[in-house]
Amino acid sequence: MGPVTCSDALDLHLGPTLLYGALVWWQATEKTTYTELMERIQRQALVCITGALKSTPTKALETILGVDPIDIQAQLTAGKAAQRLVASGNMTAQSFGNSSIGLSMINKTDHMTPRTCPEVKTTSFMGLDDWKTGRDQTQHLNIYTDGSKMEGGVGAGLYCTDPEIRLSFKLPNDCSIFQAEVFAIRKAAEGIDGNETADVLAKEGVELANDRTENVPVSLRTLQSALEKQEDTRAKSRWRNTKTCQSTANSASKYCVYHGKTADC
Known part of the structure; x- marks a missing residue:
């Protein structure tokens, strides 16, 4: 060989x-x-x-x-x-x-074991055109989220124009950028002009004091x-x-x- x-x-x-x-x-x-x-x-x-x-x-x-x-x-x-x-x-x-x-x-991680759901037959997602044609016919919230990972640490940001919401979160340094993005989305679900603002808020979260760090498992x-x-x-x-x-x-x-x-x- x-x-x-x-x-x-x-x-x-x-x-x-x-x-x-x-x-x-x-x-x-x-x-x-x-x-x-x-x-x-x-x-x-x-x-x-x-x-x-x-x-x-x-x-x-x-x-x-x-x-x-x-x-x-x-x-x-x-x-x-x-x-x-x-x-x-x-x-x-x-x-x-x-x-x-x-x-x-x-350590405690956010790992989840994939499971099969046979009862779910189809999955549909809203595209850009669906948002444009349906946004004025339904009640909705435009919430922008973002995650940021830099040398100073990891942060997440959430921004909404109406009602006005501006939130920054400090995450553990071991978190990945994906975890930061998902954390911001989860916070938004608990509650899209402004994506740049969400990015700024995420970076501000990196600079927050360590005692304000959110409890996020390591990936x-x-x-x-x-x-x-x-x-x-x-x-x-x-x-x-x-x-x-x-x-x-x-x-x-x-x-x-x-x-x-x-x-x-």
């Missing part, structure tokens, strides 16, 4: 097969005996992709191709699975056993992104502390300097 075929096989077939059911057996990756068995399989794919000599260290191949060590991949996969199952109510987080993976990052994707960053940091730290593979380390450093990247690239 060629390098491209080997790379696809690693990403689409070999990797998922090796990591299947990782939530059940991830604790085995803490033992070198079991980890080495999986490393040998992943190494064969890395050698095939690069065409490297058999004497090339596995850590060097992983660094060159940007592939994390198999034990870190397994723990990341298990952590994501645990977060998803806890969020959907199908597993209880514990401080021991298989479910302890990623325990420090398992599941945000938790998984934090777990990915944690595992990436572990992989980079392991490489920096490697005493061998000096030729690869020097080459990587020169590459980073040439391309203006950090030493962790």
Whole structure:
């Protein structure tokens, strides 16, 4: 097989097969005996992709191709699975056993499990023309909403011309822009000239004091992104502390300097 075929096989077939059911057996990756068995399989794919000599260290191949060590991949996969199952109510987080993976990052989330509603046959939405032709024939409220996520934090805004409503909300920094948008819509439902005003109000919400922060759960994707960053940091730290593979380390450093990247690239 060629390098491209080997790379696809690693990403689409070999990797998922090796990591299947990782939530059940991830604790085995803490033992070198079991980890080495999986490393040998992943190494064969890395050698095939690069065409490297058999004497090339596995850590060097992983660094060159940007592939994390198999034990870190397994723990990341298990952590994501645990977060998803806890969020959907199908597993209880514990401080021991298989479910302890990623325990420090398992918080209350807004994750909802999709459910099928067979009794719903059709769904219709009002288009722009429907609004124009029907707005004068029915009682309605024109409410504009917006969400904003900036370096200073996350906020949501709500604006209505009649009756006049101007509201800004401070949201937790971990909230996504999608959560901010949905939060504003939900507030509007509780109660469209002016969309620019809603945008201003959302940005004002970012600047509100922290003690006025609304209680919004963290999105599941945000938790998984934090777990990915944690595992990436572990992989980079392991490489920096490697005493061998000096030729690869020097080459990587020169590459980073040439391309203006950090030493962790």
